[in-house]
Amino acid sequence: MFTCKGAIDFYQQRFPDAPEQLWxxxxxxxxxxxxEGATTTQCKNSGEIRLLHAGTIYPIERDPTLLFQALANLKNQGQIRKEQFKVILRATSHDHQYAPMLEQLxxxxxxxxxxxxxxKEALNEMLEVEALLLLQAANCNFQVPAKAYEYIRAQKPILALTDEAGDTADVIKQSQxxxxxxxDDVAKIELAIVSLIEKIRTDKLTVLPMAEIERFSRDKQAQRLAVIIDDVIGMQEK
Known part of the structure; x- marks a missing residue:
């Protein structure tokens, strides 16, 4: 049993003779x-845009170095200003590494x-800001961080700095x-930030209805797990 399709593909290649029902x-x-009790706020069309990353930022698997460089470049070019755009990095667990980088840039x-x-306060913050930030390097292509599903539930624009070929990208695209x-590409990160700001300000992003978001809930996954367990029990009883 696996949580990501990429992991299944990887192990199917290593064990091609394994029965299909194993995967x-x-x-x-x-x-x-x-x-429960929280309400998603609407994105602003003007004023300050707050981009939030919630949780640990690993120095390798979620290395923010080139994101910081992209922000510095855009600031120096006059494309973003502190009055209009802020990035909030909440609970990185590595502030001591990132603070000097921010100072230097x-x-x-x-x-x-x-x-x-x-x-719960962290979830409420996701619902209050204008956009959410996701970081996932290509060496984690067979993984999807739990926050990806929480971000989709929050119904907010998402800046996902990740490999297009990875499972994280596959999941987060479904948020629409x-x-x-x-x-790992400064120029493309710059373009993505500018695009995000433009889409928020011009209201060009469509919110996924809750009826569709519910398929990402753990309740739905538990139902799927129950079906699998029932099938296994049924095979053993035969």
Whole structure:
């Protein structure tokens, strides 16, 4: 049983003689109960755009170095200003590494490093900001971070810096509100940021209806798991 299609493909290549029923996909998902009582706010067409990354930013698997460089370039070109655009990095677990980088690039007015907050408060923050940031390097193509499903549930525009060929990109595209660029390409990150800002300000992103978002919930995945377990029990009883 696997949580990502890429992992299934990888192991099918290594074990081509394994029976087809061995390869079962049960993705991760979001917990709807944690969103109870929270309300998604509408994206702004003007004013400040806040781009939030919630959670750990691993120095290798989610290396933000080129994102920081892209922000510095756009600031120096006059394409983004602190009054209009802010990046919030919440609970990176590596602030001591990233703070000097922000200082050196002179973008502390654009990027803030914020402390951890309780989980439900973090979900509420996702619903309050104008856009969400996802980082996932190509060496994690067979993985999808849990926050990807929470981001989809939040119904907000997503800047996904990840490999187009990876499972994370496959999942996040289904939000219909994602702009994707490689984590390791400064020029493409710059274009993606500019595109994100333009789409938010001109309201060119369509929110996925909750009826479609529900298929990403853990309740739906639990139902899928129950079917698989029933099938296994049925085979054993024969």
């Amino acid at each position: 079962q996909l049960v993705p991760n998902g979001y917990d709807e109960k944690m969103f 002179k973008i502390t007015d654009l990027v803030t490093l914020e402390p951890a907050i309780p989980y 509100m994602a702009i994707i660029a490689p984590l």
